[in-house]
Amino acid sequence: MEMLRLENIYKQYNQGELSVTALNNINLTVNEGEFVSIMGSSGSGKSTMMNILGCLDSPTEGLYLLEGEDVSKYNDSKLAEVRNKKIGFVFQSFNLLPKMTAIENVELPMVYSNVPIKIRHEKAKAALEKVGLEKRIHHKPNELSGGQRQRVAIARALVNNPAIIMADEPTGNLDSKSTFEIMEIFQRLNDEGTTIVMVTHEPDVATYTKRIVTFKDGNIINDAPVTERTIAGEGVN
Amino acid sequence: MNIFECIKSSFRNVFSNKMRTILTMLGIIIGISSVILIVSIGNGSQAAIEEEFESFSAGSLNISMSTSNDIETRDMLTMEDYDILKNIEGVSYVSPQCSGSNTYIKLLDPKETKSASVSGVTSDLQYIDNVNLLYGRYISNNDVDMRTNVAVITDTTAINVFGKCSEDVIGQQISLKTWKGTTKFYVVGIIENTNASTETEYSDEYPESITIPVSTAMRLYGVDFVTGFTVLTESTDNSDFMKNIIISVLEKEHGNEDKYYIQDSSEMVESINSILSYVTLFISFVAGISLLVGGIGVMNIMMVTVTERTREIGIRKSIGAKNKDIRIQFISEAVILTGTGGLLGLFFGYIGALIVGNIVNIEPVMSITSIIAAVGISMAIGIIFGVTPANKAAKLDPIEALRYE
């Protein structure tokens, strides 16, 4: 089943008289249950692509269908709703609220969708258990390691049962051990049916995924399945 | 995001930086507490003044010489005027007023004297002033006719002079010292001191007030005119009409113009109240400026807060906060900030009013209206000055906000 489809997507940035084309006629389809990595050199348009896929930004031109819904012309308020219900973000720099505990951070998306407090606690706890942090629910981000913080962020991304998880260089700030842990979680979530799109510039991280889309200067120059996939679950010591 | 959730999280954000919060609230605290202080002291003194004037019957008129014009001997008010006023239709009671200066009364300790305010009156004054006779009798017509050396004193004077206020004081003598020498008066009555509500028993500010027959007073001070008259009319509805009649009768008698002036007791209360409300208004205006400055301070800090929390705003938006949610969050933080400031201002204002009231001897009166107004105004300041920063926060672009370091 088709999860999302991009048709002739353009994104232009206007800086005074200078106009930068960050995305140049992108066509891409991602089906349910896929695990896609987006690669490419710096400045090739990966983050711009993620922002549009994640409904943080709208394309200058083109069609974006998310679960069959055309979101490319949505206004701010509608986009916020889509982000809340259908998308889970994982960022390179974790982006947790520093004054809140792990569970409060995980609860936050549900606060904006008016989930009653009791259900919120239960769901947040379950999400934290899923990423192996059941013993750290009352810790603040600065009391957690980088890998643990990213796991809190994943729990937060998961908690509203999104259609898709968008991860922009989720392992960019992590050591290899933590990277391994995060990829293990992603693979497990994907096995359970979660669709994931992940930006990375590390080829070995990309091998954990099922498909690699390569960008260059705002164009897709390669789109191929991963032939020799690394499976994190088997490598756990 | 529901409103309860929003308020809870706003409280948390506002009080996470206590020092800054308190400094920001200071302007509001000062503004609200000064308004509360002034209004409650103002209301308190208004109540005290009204209580004081309750002793006057409504509709009593005070006739005196006007101060602006040069006064000749023929203009002076005399006892003949008294006889004329008595017979005007619509006048119930008239009492002349004859008061002299530089009079002293001997106190209990024979070496001590205190200044006395002596009024020469007729028996009618007891009805005009609504006196409350505690012991003995008031000045009688016979006293006035015979120029007897009798006096009616107040309960506080009785205590100051005789050390007690009882039946025993009646028939005893007080000594009044004027430039002519010392004169002894028999105390025939003790009345309640109506100033007692604003005056402590130890207060030396107020002279002892002594009431004696008008004829005796004229002899005591060696004058053949009186200071003025107090008149009680039969009805209070036509006081302007009565004032005109009295003035024209007096002017006809003396053959002059614009020499007399009549003050209405109810008018007096009104004029004092209006002065008081001007003072209150002025100080409230000053306090209003301090609230304005406080509000600008709040806006300034909220602007800084929005900038500092740009990344937080980006995070909240990325997980589904709408512009509206962000706007409400920051407005509610501003309202909590100023509302708490208002409550603290209320508290400190009331404490201040109690302290000031204790010094100037006025019981502060704090009304529900002023409490509601104080909290309401301070919360309104939060909304007014919180809107701009909140809009700034709401309009932030999520991608740029997330990139903010």
Ligand SMILES: Nc1ncnc2c1ncn2[C@@H]1O[C@H](COP(=O)(O)OP(=O)(O)O)[C@@H](O)[C@H]1O
């Ligand atoms: N807000 C922006 N304003 C102007 N140019 C931008 C903006 N964001 C990205 N770009 C430009 O778009 C291109 C793609 O950037 P980006 O998507 O961030 O690349 P990547 O994530 O692959 O490094 C770059 O040339 C970058 O300079």
Ligand SMILES: [Mg+2]
């Ligand atoms: Mg990037």
